[in-house]
Amino acid sequence: MKQLIYQVGTVIRKDLAVEMRSRERLIAMLVFALIVILVFSFAFDLRVQDAAAVAPGVLWVTFSFAGMLGLGRSFVREREDGCLDGLLLCPVDRSAIYVAKMVGNLLFIALMEACTLPIFFALFNLALPPLLLVVILLGTIGFAAVGTLFAAMMAYARARDLLLPVLFFPIVIPLLIAGVKLSAGLFDGQPWSEINHWLHFMIAFDVILLVVSYLSFEYLVEE
Amino acid sequence: MIAVEQLTKSFNGQPVLRGIDLHVSPGECVAIMGPNGAGKTTLLRILATLSRPSGGRLTIDGLASESHASAIRQRVGLISHQPLLYEDLSAEENLRFYGRMYGVPDLEWRIAALLERVGLDLRRYELARTFSRGMKQRLAIARVLLHEPKVLLMDEPYTGLDEQAAGILDEMVSNGQAPRRTIVLTTHDMERGLQYSQRALILVKGQIAHQMDGSSWDPARFRQEYRRLVGAAR
Amino acid sequence: MAERQSQETTARTATGTPLKARPARAISLLHILTAGAIALGLVMAFLVAPREATMGDVQRIFYFHVAASWTGYLALAVTFVAGLLYLRRGERRWDRMSWASAEIGLLFITEGIITGSLWAKPVWGTWWTWDPRLTTSAVLWLVYAAYLLLRHSIEEEARRARFGAVYSILAFVAVPLNFMAIRWWRAMHPLVLNSPGFGMTPTMLITLIISVVAFTLLYMTMLSLRLRVARAEEALRQLRLQQEGLT
Numbered sequence: 116m117k118q119l120i121y122q123v124g125t126v127i128r129k130d131l132a133v134e135m136r137s138r139e140r141l142i143a144m145l146v147f148a149l150i151v152i153l154v155f156s157f158a159f160d161l162r163v164q165d166a167a168a169v170a171p172g173v174l175w176v177t178f179s180f181a182g183m184l185g186l187g188r189s190f191v192r193e194r195e196d197g198c199l200d201g202l203l204l205c206p207v208d209r210s211a212i213y214v215a216k217m218v219g220n221l222l223f224i225a226l227m228e229a230c231t232l233p234i235f236f237a238l239f240n241l242a243l244p245p246l247l248l249v250v251i252l253l254g255t256i257g258f259a260a261v262g263t264l265f266a267a268m269m270a271y272a273r274a275r276d277l278l279l280p281v282l283f284f285p286i287v288i289p290l291l292i293a294g295v296k297l298s299a300g301l302f303d304g305q306p307w308s309e310i311n312h313w314l315h316f317m318i319a320f321d322v323i324l325l326v327v328s329y330l331s332f333e334y335l336v337e338e
Numbered sequence: 339m340i341a342v343e344q345l346t347k348s349f350n351g352q353p354v355l356r357g358i359d360l361h362v363s364p365g366e367c368v369a370i371m372g373p374n375g376a377g378k379t380t381l382l383r384i385l386a387t388l389s390r391p392s393g394g395r396l397t398i399d400g401l402a403s404e405s406h407a408s409a410i411r412q413r414v415g416l417i418s419h420q421p422l423l424y425e426d427l428s429a430e431e432n433l434r435f436y437g438r439m440y441g442v443p444d445l446e447w448r449i450a451a452l453l454e455r456v457g458l459d460l461r462r463y464e465l466a467r468t469f470s471r472g473m474k475q476r477l478a479i480a481r482v483l484l485h486e487p488k489v490l491l492m493d494e495p496y497t498g499l500d501e502q503a504a505g506i507l508d509e510m511v512s513n514g515q516a517p518r519r520t521i522v523l524t525t526h527d528m529e530r531g532l533q534y535s536q537r538a539l540i541l542v543k544g545q546i547a548h549q550m551d552g553s554s555w556d557p558a559r560f561r562q563e564y565r566r567l568v569g570a571a572r
Numbered sequence: 573m574a575e576r577q578s579q580e581t582t583a584r585t586a587t588g589t590p591l592k593a594r595p596a597r598a599i600s601l602l603h604i605l606t607a608g609a610i611a612l613g614l615v616m617a618f619l620v621a622p623r624e625a626t627m628g629d630v631q632r633i634f635y636f637h638v639a640a641s642w643t644g645y646l647a648l649a650v651t652f653v654a655g656l657l658y659l660r661r662g663e664r665r666w667d668r669m670s671w672a673s674a675e676i677g678l679l680f681i682t683e684g685i686i687t688g689s690l691w692a693k694p695v696w697g698t699w700w701t702w703d704p705r706l707t708t709s710a711v712l713w714l715v716y717a718a719y720l721l722l723r724h725s726i727e728e729e730a731r732r733a734r735f736g737a738v739y740s741i742l743a744f745v746a747v748p749l750n751f752m753a754i755r756w757w758r759a760m761h762p763l764v765l766n767s768p769g770f771g772m773t774p775t776m777l778i779t780l781i782i783s784v785v786a787f788t789l790l791y792m793t794m795l796s797l798r799l800r801v802a803r804a805e806e807a808l809r810q811l812r813l814q815q816e817g818l819t
Contacts, residue, residue, distance in 0.1 A: 268738075285714040286743065292753040316752070323745055
């Protein structure tokens, strides 16, 4: 068990090291997120009064699209350099590889979100409710849980960049709905009792999808 | 050490391996030769537990592949066409990563020793991306020796190598040091294949068409059979 | 020759989860039952069921809409179970069933959405509404499309089957969660059009049940036919490989 945790940690550290060398994934996600926010600003021609109404939607669309961009690249290195075989040759549980990749993705997307949030709040001229961070974290966990699985599939598929959004979005729509409802509620200052069932929902969604993804991963990499 | 019984493998409904039986004793070196598409790479991948057989049984060091794949991986090393290296990591970072995954003790010391052995110690901090093919293969050799596998699987390892790398490989394949590793090697190069091995087989269309081992060692006949079965011998 | 024989035997007995093993004769019994049920359903829906008070004749679409939607969801369940069985057992027939069910499910859900839309326009004045059921149907449509696209982009057979199965498991878990989420979402806006509440007379109820049964039988028929085609394709491929001396 201890060895498993150590191996998971090793893979995460390796992914971080590889990413920090080129940073292309991170930068791409960040730039894309900023572009999305800007495009929305122009598209909705935001004025301060209307901002709060569309803000939750803009936030979640930005995070899910930019996050998906990053997810799509999570197995690319392994695929291009043939390193997935290298990983699979190691005496490590396939599910452990999933956990490592998922946590790595979670960290990268969270980093992108952390950089994007200040800009978002500045543009929309809103205050940050602290609980929003919890909501965003829960949403990101869900994205990473499901997205990592699909990213692994994409390592073997043709037309991979096009396929990922098609697979990804129908499954995470519940997360988006919950995220938007909670964000809107927090921005509007709604009483907690009215919206906390959404939080429970997100937690339940995350747990279920994590378990299913964890159990399914080995079937994806087997040959 | 390696026991393969009635191994079969199909892709897309098409059989690639059609019932392979093979027993390799500990310390033995086996060369597998054959035309492209014969199933050599597939067989090696199955031995490395990268691929699951469609039928039949595989046992390595007494461990069955269906139930103890992870334990088998600890004992097996694979050198394939692709070096399996992370381009954005340095030579030592690559080795450190794999070393940790395999739980290699005294890791730093072993990394230094291996880099020196394959002649890459001066380049230990350079990214794998900057290496030539020969250098990458040498680093791959270091990678495979890290966890001191009992079984070495090599898939056409000499292809595209420079003199230095080929020399290091020769050293490994000749198996001079004790404890002798069990080696299974596939190659197109007949001479190299026969040079250090104690057993040679010709694989054609997923079946063993001809075998030669210690008791009946006849290279001339082997070459003849190869020519007959495969076409012009290389 | 022996191989083809065993293929045929497998073909006859392997009709999968909701359908128990049947000999070839019973499959034509299914055809007859289906034809009969559909005919009956049509008669009931258009002639026997009473004209609804507020909506008029357009309400009759309801029978087809509910039946089609229900079948669309049933198909997802079958795709899921067959996918799961494929992962556990590795038998190709489960994969064939999973795939066939997804293709047919897409058809039924498309019909469900179209009939739902056709019904919505005269009743609510809009082609579309974010009502939980319609929205979830739309998501289910996307799920089927994604499943088929996924299969299309994986070249190796066994991998294609495994990926499809994994996706179907995720989808089966996510779609109900989806429904819940949308339901709660809409529940907070009371002025949104609710599901058309109209009192159902016993005749209407019977018509509805017959429609649902008819569509389910239709689904089963289409599934068995699609499976037959799939098995034939596979047999053909095996023969071709034999011809080329590869088997």
